Amino acid sequence: MPREIQTQVSPEVAHNPLLLNEHVAKLFHVATKDIQKVIVLKRSIDARQKAIKFNIKASVFFKEEDYIDQKIALPEYKNVSNSQEVIIVGAGPAGLFAALQLIELGLKPIVIERGKDVRGRRRDLKAINVDHIVNEDSNYCFGEGGAGTYSDGKLYTRSKKRGDVDRILQLLVGFGATPDILVEAHPHIGTNKLPQIIQDIREKIIECGGRVLFETRVTDFNIKNNEIQGVVTQNGETIAANKVILATGHSARDIFELLDKKKIFIEAKPFALGVRAEHPQELIDSIQYSCDFRGEYLPPAPYSIVKQINGRGMYSFCMCPGGVIAPCATSPGEVVTNGWSPSKRDQNTANSGIVVELKLEDFKPFAKFGALAGMEFQKSIEQKAWHLAGQTQKVPAQRMVDFTQNKISADIPKTSYVPGTTSVEMGQVFPGFLTQIMREGFLEFGKSMKGYMTNEAILHAPESRTSSPVRIPRDSETLEHVQIKGLYPCGEGAGYAGGIISAAIDGEKCALKIAEVLK
Secondary structure, three states: OOEEEEEEEEEEHHOOHHHHHHHHHHHHHHOOOEEEEEEEEEEEEOOOOOOOOEEEEEEEEOOOOOOOOOOOOOOOOOOOOOOOOEEEOOHHHHHHHHHHHHHOOOOEEEEEEEOOOOOHHHHHHHHHHHHHHOOOHHHHHHHHOOOOOOOOEEEOOHHHHOHHHHHHHHHHHHHHOHHHHHEEEEOOOOOOOOHHHHHHHHHHHHHHOOEEEOEEEEEEEEEEEEEEEEEEEOOEEEEEEEOEEEEOOOHHHHHHHHHHOOOOOEEEOOOOEEEEEEEEEHHHHHHHHHHOOOOOOOOOOOOOOEEEEEEEEEEEEEEOOOOOOEEEOOOOOOOOEEEEEOOOOOOOOEEEEEEOOOOOHHHHHHHHHHHHHEEEEEHHHHHHHHHHHOOOOOEEEEEHHHHHHOOOOOOOOEEEEEEEEEEEOOOOOHHHHHHHHHHHHHHHHHHHHHOOOOOOEEEEEEOOOOOOOEOOEEEEOOOOOOOOEOOEEEEEHHHHOOOHHHHHHHHHHHHHHHHHHHO
């Protein structure tokens, strides 16, 4: 039997198998040659002291033991060509993992995606970055793989209680992700590598007899006696099925409007909103690692800050070390920011959403929109930013210290945001209460992270798509919509997930519930 250990080592030892073997041998008071294999199970950085260490959890195999290198294999997916059909609206992580789970259970998924396939999206991403043209169906939020595909592929989740996180990670490895995601405390695939994995998942779905329809927008639901009968697409085609998983993501405003119009019960949901702050990565490294030079064994440093300001949480969100800021609008006439990192996280800037939690009472000026009040609040800020930035995809920007002093920045240096910036006093973008909280919050951030508060940091506005502004209520046991039988609201767009992993888990849960009902 292998022995399991937990130990702390230097960064150099953590990244050198020979040195790690020597370290483990000393722990067990044996010769290095007596160690057959050290398998790292979990790895995380402890940067609390000046001498930075890696926490290592590992299995140790001794020479006399049999070690077999076991590669992660995909499940035995069935051929479901002639099986009962289940419609999945949306090909993000919730939709794709629901489809895989359905196939595993012997059911045939029909995945309907409004956007283009993962490769076809690239042309539209270039259009928004270079030509400031927003394709409403193909952008950073819509298209195969969903929002995470071209905005980072972060796999960290705090939602351990929602389901089997390791199963999702192992499936991703089975489809081509590096096994490191099983080990790292904050796993990350990278926008440059995730598209191929998404494509391979789609090809597996089709190979097993499922269908994937691209550039097909759902415009209506067929409902009879409060039971779903199927969906209608933009060309008038009806696709029939009495089980529909609705996995459209947090930005599918037309779906929210359709549900509201058809008097299908939805409700406003609080979310968080703010700015995306960009620092030089070297500065964040020096703050987090307390060193002038990071060295080759330490990754670009992330950060995480949470403060309570005037009774509200203000916190970092979707932090991207060695990353860039991207334009994530889903309709013309609005500006939205997000961030992403390539797999190596090798850009010279670090960015993070810095957002403030909102309350339902903040949406009172939009009360006439009922359940869509939060969505209209969100939309109003994005549209205001678009006007302030000259009605382009340029983004309102301000130096951080200038923002806290209510002073327009005389100049804005070039940032990673490709469409460009316009110097704006951020108080013009946000409601007064939100501006005041952020001003006070950044001052508090600067006290916690010495050096964080600097005019080298550039704020980009707004960071507004942190989560869905609408919840689509479902029964906690059956996962069906509380009103419409056979409709399964799922993932981030329905308000039941917050990232790639939790969305994938929720997709699997919905598929399992459908299989229970049908079998």
